Amino acid sequence: MRWLNQLIDSPVLQPALLNLAAKIQDTEETSNGCVQVTGKDERFRPQIDRRLREQARPQFPELPERFAPYHISLACAGRHVPTTNLPAYPAELRKVKEKRSARASLGNEKDACWVTSHLCHNRRCINPDHLEWEPSWMNRLRDNCPGGDACVYRPRLCLAPHRHPEELVDWTKYWHVEP
Structure with a gap:
């Protein structure tokens, strides 16, 4: 990127x-403030x-x-892709198939990359105020967020509830970017 x-x-x-x-x-x-391209x-x-x-x-x-x-x-909008190292995907959050041991989860996550996260949960939105650069694993965790005041994601809260809120993970304790 x-x-x-x-x-x-x-x-x-x-x-x-x-x-x-x-x-x-x-x-x-x-x-809700989303800006969408019409006719496409x-x-x-x-x-x-x-x-x-x-x-x-x-x-x-x-x-x-x-x-x-x-x-x-x-x-x-002049919003650069971060050039800092990506925070590692927390090992305790990795999903492991029941047939595997817990040790098999170490190292099974694909390399993370910086992706554009839609805080409004609308993939068609191009409003830069609704977009944030996040590690790919964090963007996937955001899919389960209920949004609004219940959002556990920092520094930018989700702007809208997602369709299927399930597990919520407060990733703030994992957010340690190394220079």
Whole structure:
């Protein structure tokens, strides 16, 4: 995801960012403040115009072909992907199949990465105030959050209840980012 920070910081890529932002035209705001792209399905991924992409490619070879609308929104808002080390997935939270021993859970989690978490639980929302960079494992834990005042997630609370609140995990005791 380094390319997103490059998209925000590089003067060479500013025309490409403006080009992407212009492709997200038809939006509507819902009653809870979500901003959604209308007339497109959830797989809508704009791409930079060819001329701009060819200009940027020599300097930024890892620039993707297509961009998620919520990444474009975060880039336009200047919200960088964190460059700190990811906090490790807590071993006691790992789900282990009943046939395995508890020791088998150690090391079975995929490498975590920084992902965009929708605090409103609306995957189509592109409102940067509803988006947060979180480790992938934390984003999955957020799926079980009831939202509102009952939200246990810090530093940013969920904005809306999820459909199926089950287990709640207060991850604040696990949130130790190493420099």
